Amino acid sequence: MNKSILCALFGALPLLAAAAPGDALQATVQVESRWITADGVEKTTRFSERLVRSESHVWTERIKPTGTPKAEADEHQHAGEAHLHPSDLAGAAKLIGRDKQGAVSLSFIRTDLKTRVDMSPRDYDAVGFDGKWESAWSLVDPALIKRLALSTRASSEAGARWYERRGEGEYLRVLWSDSLKLALRIESGRDDGSRASRTVVKLDPAAAPAQPWAKLAGYTRKDYTDLLD
Numbered sequence: 001m002n003k004s005i006l007c008a009l010f011g012a013l014p015l016l017a018a019a020a021p022g023d024a025l026q027a028t029v030q031v032e033s034r035w036i037t038a039d040g041v042e043k044t045t046r047f048s049e050r051l052v053r054s055e056s057h058v059w060t061e062r063i064k065p066t067g068t069p070k071a072e073a074d075e076h077q078h079a080g081e082a083h084l085h086p087s088d089l090a091g092a093a094k095l096i097g098r099d100k101q102g103a104v105s106l107s108f109i110r111t112d113l114k115t116r117v118d119m120s121p122r123d124y125d126a127v128g129f130d131g132k133w134e135s136a137w138s139l140v141d142p143a144l145i146k147r148l149a150l151s152t153r154a155s156s157e158a159g160a161r162w163y164e165r166r167g168e169g170e171y172l173r174v175l176w177s178d179s180l181k182l183a184l185r186i187e188s189g190r191d192d193g194s195r196a197s198r199t200v201v202k203l204d205p206a207a208a209p210a211q212p213w214a215k216l217a218g219y220t221r222k223d224y225t226d227l228l229d
Contacts, residue, residue: 062092092108145174159179
């Protein structure tokens with residue numbers, strides 16, 4: 001099991017305050033991380049995801065650039081059906097749901113294989129998910145914003161304000177939209193420049209938010225533990 005890859009799904013993109021009707025939106029989330037190793041090698045990772053959220057769902061799906069290699073068919077076929085391993089979820093879409101009782105669920109979706117892998121709370125740690133709906137829905141936990149200092153940094157986004165925290169050689173800056181209950185930009189790293197990450201949310205107000213989770217009725221459903229065999 002490649003736990004480091006799976007944790008990156010949530011660690012690189014800090015997961016999405018209780019929603020109110022009308023909070024549905026669609027956006028593109030761009031993530032870039034840069035770090036320098038002890039032997040002087042500079043490394044950079046970048047990826048983008050489509051974000052769709054509603055009152056009770058958060059869907060994120062990797063936007064794969066031109067040239068992305070396709071998985072070999074024989075890696076995923078066994079006895080005529082998709083046979084996955086935990087590492088095969090690294091580029092899968094993620095669906096986080098919350099029912100009327102407030103229970104949170106997590107599934108990974110391989111749309112190319114029409115397969116849905118459901119996670120049990122006992123396995124959340126294996127993929128770096130903290131199980132908090134508030135974090136998944138807003139990109140950062142709104143409770144964190146209350147612990148940050150209001151910044152003097154100007155914002156180009158109407159109704160959004162910067163918050164920040166510095167200490168022990170590290171910094172965290174969040175551009176927070178109170179009306180959307182959403183982090184529009186997240187910047188973190190070390191003051192010495194050895195590590196830096198940036199998350200940028202670009203809203204798509206012209207598009208009526210889709211409901212990709214409504215298209216999963218015919219998908220094969222598996223439990224995450226099935227992938228460990």
